[in-house]
Structures are given as structure tokens and as C-alpha cells.
Amino acid sequence: MKKILVITLILIIVLNLTQITYADTLSIPAETAVLIDAKTGNVLYNKNMDKQMYPASTTKIMTAILALEKTDLDNIVTVDSKTPYETQQGDSSHIALRPGERLTMRDLLHALLIESANDAAVVIARYISGSVEDFSKLMNEKAKEIGAKNTHFTNPNGLPDENHTTTAYDLAIMAKYAMEKQTFREIVSKYKYSISKTNKQPIRYLKSANRLLYGVGASNQINVNGNYVDIKYDGVNGIKTGYTFAAQNCLVSSAKQGNKDLIAVVLHCQGRNVYIATHKLLNYGFENFESKKIAFKREFIENIKVEHGDMPYVTGIIGKDLYINIPKGRDEDVKRNIVLGEKIQAPIKENQVLGKVEYSLDDEILGTTNIVSATNINMKPIYKVVNNTNDSIFKKWWFWIIIIFILWRVFIMYRRYKKKKLRRKKRYNIYNNY
Structure with a gap:
């Protein structure tokens, strides 16, 4: 019996160590990373997932959430006079919006999420809130509401700001929330889109930087655990890339295989390590977990x-x-x-x-x-009468008049009683003095 118990304990320890070791030896080439179940939000793997990081353009996930919740996709948005000059400097990603240009919110969202257009992000922000500052407040409020409690946004596009930070876990929670919206899912699953001719610009052709959606062939090979594979990953259906010098390469990804849905986040990666890290996370999730109908x-x-x-x-x-x-x-x-x-x-x-x-x-x-x-349960008749009486009588004005009158009468009677008691006490004292 003792031998069986000892062997059982050893097996439990070995199995647990095997699970932990496998997770720890993934060697994810990212400063922070997390893998979650897209249905429940449960964490399947994490590497420094609560560390404060710069999110770069993955910020636009939240911008898109607010656009979907606070606007109509067919709304016509007019580009303001400031945004093009503020967001189209240097190597900033943009779609060359022009002052006075009119586009639908649908087109702006595609530009935001596919081309990662910084000018589109600011136009959306000003359309919804009037200013970037006020829109940032909305972003932070929404982040807290959905459980991203370690996030602070200062702009809608993720351009460098030392106070603009989040965590891998918070981004995963935001991505989970966003992917529950059909329109968001449809947009981020595309890698190409065209914006029709506007009053200021000819037709625009957009292309995503997320090679997980389309990267195949010799120029799109990465080394994952000693094997050269295409960057394109089977089952990936979004979501968003990001890059600034401070943030380095960032990627929030969603993938579905069978009835398993996963969301992976990798932050601060060097070059193509952003794809290697994502492949490793998704491989780990799909190979080591199984989706079970538990209820x-x-x-x-x-x-x-x-x-x-x-x-x-x-x-x-x-x-x-x-x-x-x-x-x-x-x-x-x-x-x-x-x-x-x-x-x-x-x-x-x-x-x-x-x-x-x-x-x-x-x-x-x-x-x-x-x-x-499973069924309706009615209230017992006696309780029903009392309950209905209580519900109705308290709403009658005359009921409260009666209550006030009763309280007033009780107060008067109490005062009379006190006076009578005082008179008796005085008579008693006079009698004793004689």
C-alpha cells in the first residue's frame, strides 16, 4: 500500500513538472507575452503578462471598439483641417487623408485596422469626442469596464508617449472583447481592402502588415523550433500589428482550429521574432489543450x-x-x-x-x-395578497397622510403623558414637604 502511494505521488509530481517545464521552455522571443482562451479569457501561458509596455498600433483595437459602439458604419465623416498635418509626418503610417475629405466610418475603420492609418485613428477620435484628449478618456473608461485595469491611453493610434502604456494581458482582454463583435472580426480577418474614390482622393488600395494572414513562400519563412515554416498560420483570423522604436514589434493575434479559439499577444519583439513568438504560443495552445463541452x-x-x-x-x-x-x-x-x-x-x-x-x-x-x-414558480396566495398590498399601498398619497397623522397623534399623546407625569411628581413633592 505504501509503495502504491509513493509511486502515485511521484507520478503526480512528474506530470506537474512536465507541464510546467514544457511551458517554461517555450523560449518565447518577446519581452512579454500571453495566450488566452478566447471564449473564457483563461490564461493558458504567460510571460511577464502584467508588465507595463508600449502598445504601438495595437492601441487601435480600443479605438475600433469605441467606433463600433458609438457610431454607425454608414455615417459620413469629414476630415478636419488639423489631423492630416499632425499625423502624416516622417514614417507615420497613414492613408493621406485631406482636409474636408468625406469618407464613411466603415472605410475609416478598414484604414485603421488594415492599413494601420494613424490619420484615420485621429479623425475617428475627433468625430466621436471632439478632441484626442476627450477620446483618450473614453478609451481608458472602456478599458477599465472590460477588465483591462493596467492600461492608460493618451492617444487613439499608439504613437510614442511615455504615459501611453498597457500590458500583454490587458491587450488580450481587449482583443477578446473586440472579437465578440462581428464587424470587427470581419475587418481584421481581411488583408486587403479598397476605399472608393472620394471628393479629395482617387481609389485607395489597403494592405495589412499582418503576414500571419498571407505570408507564404521563400521570402516569408521563419525558423520555429528548428523547422522552417511559412509565416502564415493556419486558422489565424486577425488581429493587429504594431511598431514604434520604443515598442519594437508588437502583435495581437486570434486563431481558430476546430472548436478551439485562442488569442495570443507578444510585445517588444525584434524583427520576425514577433511571428516566431506567436507561432510558438499558438502551437502550444492547440497542441496541449483540448476544448471540452463541460456543461x-x-x-x-x-x-x-x-x-x-x-x-x-x-x-x-x-x-x-x-x-x-x-x-x-x-x-x-x-x-x-x-x-x-x-x-x-x-x-x-x-x-x-x-x-x-x-x-x-x-x-x-x-x-x-x-x-x-426550469419552470415558473408562483407565490403562495397569502404572500401574494400581502405582497400586492404592500406594492400598491405605498404608492398612494393618502397612505402617507395617514401615517403622518398617526405619528402626530402618537407625539401629542406622548407629550400629554409626560406633562401628566410631571404634574404628579410636583404634587407628590408638595405633599411630602408638608
Whole structure:
């Protein structure tokens, strides 16, 4: 028995060490990196993912998010007089917008995300907020809202600013949020686009710098773990490149193979290492994790006690299917934890959320799904009468007049009582003095 126990413990330690060693020996040629499950946001690999970094043009992911949420794609935007002269200097990426030029927001978004146009970013910012400063405030508010808490933006395009910083993890969270928007997904999956002739410029042809989408052939080869492969990666469907001297090469990528969706972020890479690092991360995710359907819609969880109901229990079921990425061979180790609301009280409607189920591995939550009611539960008649009375009576003006009158009468009676008590005390004192 002791031998079996010792062997079991050794196997557990070896398996865990194997997993950790494999992750640690990826040798990602980036200063910071992270790989997440695009469905759940769970971290599958990280290298300094919370370190403050310059994001360069990956900033434009947030600019696009706000444009999609605050404008209509068919809106006509007129280029202001300042933006072209501020954003088209030196080697800044741009599409040569002209003062007074009119384009649709759809075309500006394609220029932003495919050509990485800095002038398009500023035009979008001023169209939405009136100024770059005010738009930057919106960017920071949105970042916090979606969970990117270590981010501070000062402009919409990522041009150098020592206060314009984020982290690999925050960029992954922003990318996950953005990829949930169909229009964003459609744009970043393209590597070519043409903007029709405008009132100021002829037709423009845009091309993405993201070679993960199209880089094949002898001039697009990289060495990944001793093997020369095309930069183009099977299943990649976006997202955004970036480069400044301070930030070096940055890349946020999304890829799908089968039912597995991954997002990889690599920051501060030298040259083509940006693609090597991304290949290594995506290979690691696809080769070492498997997507499992861990919860099934309408799966029975338990009968839950109901207060004030015409039935003592309500059937709790899973609200929707849940898929999570699990290290291969460890699906049996996933644990389930049921968390119910503090007070389950009638009336309850069918599909009303009653709590949640958390699925975890090694004390890390991999995913959650809601527990919902399988049926309607009505309130007991007696509670219904009281509840309806309470709901309606408090809204009547005369009810509050009565309450005030009662309180006034109680106050008057109390004062009379105090006076009467005081008179009795005086008479008592006079009597005793005699």
C-alpha cells in the first residue's frame, strides 16, 4: 500500500513538472507575452503578462471598439483641417487623408485596422469626442469596464508617449472583447481592402502588415523550433500589428482550429521574432489543450428550496452550453462548485438566473455558467395578497397622510403623558414637604 502511494505521488509530481517545464521552455522571443482562451479569457501561458509596455498600433483595437459602439458604419465623416498635418509626418503610417475629405466610418475603420492609418485613428477620435484628449478618456473608461485595469491611453493610434502604456494581458482582454463583435472580426480577418474614390482622393488600395494572414513562400519563412515554416498560420483570423522604436514589434493575434479559439499577444519583439513568438504560443495552445463541452444546456443541477412559493422547490438547470480549454488528459480533474443566490424567493420565472456553476482545475476557475429555473414558480396566495398590498399601498398619497397623522397623534399623546407625569411628581413633592 505504501509503495502504491509513493509511486502515485511521484507520478503526480512528474506530470506537474512536465507541464510546467514544457511551458517554461517555450523560449518565447518577446519581452512579454500571453495566450488566452478566447471564449473564457483563461490564461493558458504567460510571460511577464502584467508588465507595463508600449502598445504601438495595437492601441487601435480600443479605438475600433469605441467606433463600433458609438457610431454607425454608414455615417459620413469629414476630415478636419488639423489631423492630416499632425499625423502624416516622417514614417507615420497613414492613408493621406485631406482636409474636408468625406469618407464613411466603415472605410475609416478598414484604414485603421488594415492599413494601420494613424490619420484615420485621429479623425475617428475627433468625430466621436471632439478632441484626442476627450477620446483618450473614453478609451481608458472602456478599458477599465472590460477588465483591462493596467492600461492608460493618451492617444487613439499608439504613437510614442511615455504615459501611453498597457500590458500583454490587458491587450488580450481587449482583443477578446473586440472579437465578440462581428464587424470587427470581419475587418481584421481581411488583408486587403479598397476605399472608393472620394471628393479629395482617387481609389485607395489597403494592405495589412499582418503576414500571419498571407505570408507564404521563400521570402516569408521563419525558423520555429528548428523547422522552417511559412509565416502564415493556419486558422489565424486577425488581429493587429504594431511598431514604434520604443515598442519594437508588437502583435495581437486570434486563431481558430476546430472548436478551439485562442488569442495570443507578444510585445517588444525584434524583427520576425514577433511571428516566431506567436507561432510558438499558438502551437502550444492547440497542441496541449483540448476544448471540452463541460456543461450542457438544460442539464439538471439540483432542486433548490424556494421561499413563499406554491411549490417548495424549483428545478435548477444549466442555462447554456459551456466549452473550456483543458490540458489534454486532465478533464477528469475538473471540479464543479455550485453557487446559489442568497435568497431564492417566489415568484420565479422560467429561465430566471438562480446562481452559477464554477468549473476549476488546480484551484483556477476555468469557466462559469448560469443555473436557471426550469419552470415558473408562483407565490403562495397569502404572500401574494400581502405582497400586492404592500406594492400598491405605498404608492398612494393618502397612505402617507395617514401615517403622518398617526405619528402626530402618537407625539401629542406622548407629550400629554409626560406633562401628566410631571404634574404628579410636583404634587407628590408638595405633599411630602408638608
